[in-house]
Amino acid sequence: MKRYKPREWELWSLVNGVTNQRGERRFRRILLSGARGTGKTTAGMKAGAVYSVTLHEESSVTELIGHWVPQGQAFTWHDGVMTRAWKEGSGVVINEIDKASGSVLTQLYAFLDDPEVARLTLPNGETIRPREGFFVVATMNGEWEDLPLPLLDRFDIRLRVRAPHPDAVEKLEPQFRELVVGAYSVDDPVITYREVLAFQQLSEALGQSEVAAEIVFGERANDVLNSLRIGQREEGTEEGEE
Amino acid sequence: MVNKETRGEERRAETLMPELILPGDWDKGEGFGQVRMDVTPRIIRAPRKGDPYSTYVRAHEYGHVKWSPLSVPKVESELLSFAIGACEDARINNLLLDLGVETPVRELRERVIRQVKEVKRGVRKLSRGDQFILTSIAVSIGAWVSRDAQRVAERVLEEAGLQEEEKTVVRDVMRIMYNGMGSFETTLRGARILAALFGEEKDEEEGGSLRTRVKDGGGVEVVKEKDKRGTADSLSGRMTIVTHRRELNNAPTRRVRRRMSDVGMWVKRPDRILTDGRVFEERMRGDWEGTILIDYSGSMSLTPQDLDRVARVSGRATVAAYSGRSDYGELHILAEGGRRVREVPKSLVGNVIDVPALRWLVKRRGERVWVTDEEVTGKDDWVYPIITAACKGIVRRGRVRVVRSVEEAIRMVEGGRTKR
Numbered sequence: 001m002k003r004y005k006p007r008e009w010e011l012w013s014l015v016n017g018v019t020n021q022r023g024e025r026r027f028r029r030i031l032l033s034g035a036r037g038t039g040k041t042t043a044g045m046k047a048g049a050v051y052s053v054t055l056h057e058e059s060s061v062t063e064l065i066g067h068w069v070p071q072g073q074a075f076t077w078h079d080g081v082m083t084r085a086w087k088e089g090s091g092v093v094i095n096e097i098d099k100a101s102g103s104v105l106t107q108l109y110a111f112l113d114d115p116e117v118a119r120l121t122l123p124n125g126e127t128i129r130p131r132e133g134f135f136v137v138a139t140m141n142g143e144w145e146d147l148p149l150p151l152l153d154r155f156d157i158r159l160r161v162r163a164p165h166p167d168a169v170e171k172l173e174p175q176f177r178e179l180v181v182g183a184y185s186v187d188d189p190v191i192t193y194r195e196v197l198a199f200q201q202l203s204e205a206l207g208q209s210e211v212a213a214e215i216v217f218g219e220r221a222n223d224v225l226n227s228l229r230i231g232q233r234e235e236g237t238e239e240g241e242e
Numbered sequence: 243m244v245n246k247e248t249r250g251e252e253r254r255a256e257t258l259m260p261e262l263i264l265p266g267d268w269d270k271g272e273g274f275g276q277v278r279m280d281v282t283p284r285i286i287r288a289p290r291k292g293d294p295y296s297t298y299v300r301a302h303e304y305g306h307v308k309w310s311p312l313s314v315p316k317v318e319s320e321l322l323s324f325a326i327g328a329c330e331d332a333r334i335n336n337l338l339l340d341l342g343v344e345t346p347v348r349e350l351r352e353r354v355i356r357q358v359k360e361v362k363r364g365v366r367k368l369s370r371g372d373q374f375i376l377t378s379i380a381v382s383i384g385a386w387v388s389r390d391a392q393r394v395a396e397r398v399l400e401e402a403g404l405q406e407e408e409k410t411v412v413r414d415v416m417r418i419m420y421n422g423m424g425s426f427e428t429t430l431r432g433a434r435i436l437a438a439l440f441g442e443e444k445d446e447e448e449g450g451s452l453r454t455r456v457k458d459g460g461g462v463e464v465v466k467e468k469d470k471r472g473t474a475d476s477l478s479g480r481m482t483i484v485t486h487r488r489e490l491n492n493a494p495t496r497r498v499r500r501r502m503s504d505v506g507m508w509v510k511r512p513d514r515i516l517t518d519g520r521v522f523e524e525r526m527r528g529d530w531e532g533t534i535l536i537d538y539s540g541s542m543s544l545t546p547q548d549l550d551r552v553a554r555v556s557g558r559a560t561v562a563a564y565s566g567r568s569d570y571g572e573l574h575i576l577a578e579g580g581r582r583v584r585e586v587p588k589s590l591v592g593n594v595i596d597v598p599a600l601r602w603l604v605k606r607r608g609e610r611v612w613v614t615d616e617e618v619t620g621k622d623d624w625v626y627p628i629i630t631a632a633c634k635g636i637v638r639r640g641r642v643r644v645v646r647s648v649e650e651a652i653r654m655v656e657g658g659r660t661k662r
Contacts, residue, residue, distance in 0.1 A: 060524050061507065062507050066507075067506050068522070069504075069505050070521065078505075182263065182265045183261065185265030185266050185267075186266070186268070190258075190259040191259070191262070219257065219292045220259070222301075223257050223300055224259070224262070226297075226300070226304060227259055227262035228262075229343065230263055230304050230305055230338075230341065231263050233340075233341055
């Protein structure tokens with residue numbers, strides 16, 4: 001197998017290495033899209049993010065901005081994750097950004113505005129702006145063109161991640177690497193990196209690859225095992241012919 | 243919102259995984275077993291079930307992906323082309339056996355016996371062409387060292403009614419295919435011997451029998467006479483479910499649901515502070531749940547754009563369209579789980595597979611909608627009263643809502659949950 005070195009992860013390293021004069025990261029709004037199990041969230045957290053939020057259709061803007069909580073006869077204000085990150089100058093990983101509802105996406109326009117001009121007045125009357133050090137790594141499984149254009153435009157860097165991170169693939173035995181590379185050659189992998197890693201570890205622990213495959217891959221087990229066997233076997237020799 | 247059945251189907255769809263052998267884009271679909279690697283995207287058709295025979299067929303096709311040449315050399319003789327297909331199948335089966343992937347003999351025997359019956363159809367003396375087809379079936383079984391498989395092959399040779407010396411030649415071909423499984427050259431060698439055995443009768447094979455013919459790229463097709471008697475299933479075309487690479491549906495329905503909560507930003511019901519404390523209102527989006535099956539035949543006069551409009555507003559619902567031609571049809575999944583296809587395929591013009599398509603629909607969870615003009619047909623796009631009756635029965639028993647136009651379906655989806 002030739003050396004596994006996906007281009008997108010090389011670009012990711014380059015982007016993270018670009019800093020301003022004070023040594024802080026230059027690019028603060030990054031969008032990573034790609035198949036599950038490629039390591040997008042891990043990459044964001046390794047980049048130094050403190051907070052992580054996963055959006056879905058029923059997420060509300062209160063998770064990002066904050067909300068009132070009744071306490072006795074009064075209400076007290078609790079900051080949401082983005083508000084906190086702005087105030088502290090921390091990094092946030094926003095998972096599944098494409099799954100967010102329209103109102104949440106629109107609210108993100110404000111949170112992802114250019115840091116120089118970004119301002120937000122909270123329902124409690126406080127006006128905040130992002131402190132130095134604030135950054136966002138947003139991840140999604142779909143195509144980033146499906147995000148509203150104004151939101152998409154706010155990301156300084158957009159990277160499509162099609163293959164798992166090389167550090168992760170390095171952990172696999174050569175035959176399993178082939179399997180992962182093949183699986184991620186399409187947009188919607190039939191098996192994921194996490195499954196293959198679990199299969200390798202379980203096979204080693206149990207010493208029975210059939211059982212390990214059954215546990216990890218369920219009804220796909222036979223196909224994965226057959227693919228593994230067939231993939232490793234080059235055509236036979238001509239020995240014994242007639 | 244994705245129901246269990248949808249998730250189950252996704253898992254079944256995932257059982258086709260040729261990219262693990264040959265990375266890249268593949269057009270995957272349900273079928274008896276076929277691979278084409280000389281086109282982009284490459285094509286694979288195989289059964290997706292989990293039974294031993296289907297699993298074996300998939301492994302066999304993966305074997306072709308790994309060991310067969312990207313394109314089979316063109317030969318002038320159809321006979322030789324068919325023989326190449328049979329011998330290559332044998333080589334793949336032998337390689338699989340060598341890897342420990344055993345042929346499921348019991349299922350193979352049943353299938354082969356069915357094929358033999360289809361070819362013979364009660365005829366005592368077979369034409370030379372039919373003898374060749376049966377011989378090819380016997381050869382393609384391969385797995386010459388497996389006694390059980392060998393017995394099946396011998397049984398087929400008996401049915402073919404070959405002379406003893408001819409059988410000896412065929413057995414030699416089988417042996418060659420096993421001993422030389424390492425290269426495609428062996429396949430060509432075996433195929434030439436096989437074709438030569440039947441070559442003298444070439445004219446008769448090509449023109450004499452209308453009941454069987456050799457398909458493009460190998461494989462045998464049994465051409466049946468038109469018979470209006472039969473069941474709704476036997477008179478319907480064969481259905482292939484085609485799943486495409488789907489992109490995210492960026493235009494889901496925007497029906498808004500409201501829910502009261504004890505935390506939030508907007509106080510809507512201050513009076514509730516005294517009761518359950520749920521004074522805040524949360525707004526959420528909700529989608530229509532169910533499956534829309536669209537009759538994509540010519541009589542509906544639908545364009546790919548019409549179908550795309552339905553897929554765009556489908557939210558997390560499933561949208562499928564079907565059409566057919568001759569004795570087969572395709573059911574395309576256009577949208578599912580919030581994703582929709584990039585490009586809607588063209589119609590095959592006829593209906594042909596109304597019955598299997600409806601049977602597929604009624605197995606789906608959630609609401610079921612059929613967009614149709616109710617002009618249903620079977621093989622060769624003929625109207626069969628039994629098929630019309632069967633469709634009505636399936637609709638009634640399966641509680642399928644019938645709508646006449648895509649506009650009506652769109653209104654229904656955008657309006658949220660429908661009432662029956």
